[in-house]
Amino acid sequence: MSIPNFSVATETDIPALEQLVNSAYRGEHSKKGWTTEADLLGGIRTDANGLKNMMSEPAAVILTYTGEQGLLQGCVFLKQKANKLYLGMLTVDPELQAQGIGKKLLSAAEEYARQKNCDGITMTVISVRHKLIAWYERHGYRKTGATEPFPADPSFGLPKQELEFVVMEKSL
Template sequence: MNTPATDLTYRDATPTDIDALVTLIESAYRGDTSRTGWTTEADLLDGQRTDPEGVREVIAKPDGRLLIVERAGTVVACCQLEHRGTHAYFGMFAVSPALQGEGLGKQIIAEAERQARESWGATEMHMTVISAREELIAWYERRGYRRTGRTTPFPYGDERFGVPRRTDLEFELLVKTLD
């Protein structure tokens, strides 16, 4: 599907996309490259954000999809959608750092919400965000998400999720009612 305003194309990821997706996700969240954008976690975490096996697992989930966003044939963003009963889960959201701040994120999350509503009849979208990411949480709140106060511990010791630079990391559940 093309979106005329930004000339974005959305499609489901396939195993041939794994390397490009890992590169995109890592560039948006980890290392010096991620500092080009505003979504970096480089001050909170070292190490990786994901790996080929993690992306492969998301693509293979029977009740989910990894949505690729392309502009002019180049992967510029992605997000995970997973059907979980009456709600959908939104995760693995990454926009190329060079394109952050151009409004792509707003359009992509709106499209993800639309697809969750129309494909699965989801009435809510859920996501988890590192609670120390106040600027990111504020961005989601401006999109209609609300903080629930429900948290889960960060998986310390599991380097597949990164190497924490702080001892107080946890994930907070954010929820939005889908109209």
């Protein structure tokens, strides 16, 4: 990847990724940002084994974004599926949210998709995360009308209410 401040994560990045992702999605620290899932899900968002498994999936990468001091500030999981790129786990440090890092991650994902000759990007978003869905819509993503059940696997979190995903897509 030759986009400034971005690189493909390796296993040496796992401890920092685990801390970043969990701090952005769950627990009290996540509430410093606007993308928290702490009121919807208990437990952790990911662990070292989950991240390692994601990295080892065929046609998948985790892109990392580092700031000027070389500190990890964001990441995104990308997996090519035929002519589409699946985008997941878009993460920005809660204390740095609303500073454009998420937009940079989306742009890098779109550039990566183009490099892989993908004609679109798909993602799933928890249906009750209205502000997040609206943010993606402002960046060209649209609900497809499809939904997916939230996994019953506790490694994805412990739902505090009934949850499902909406499928969103952007054509490139």
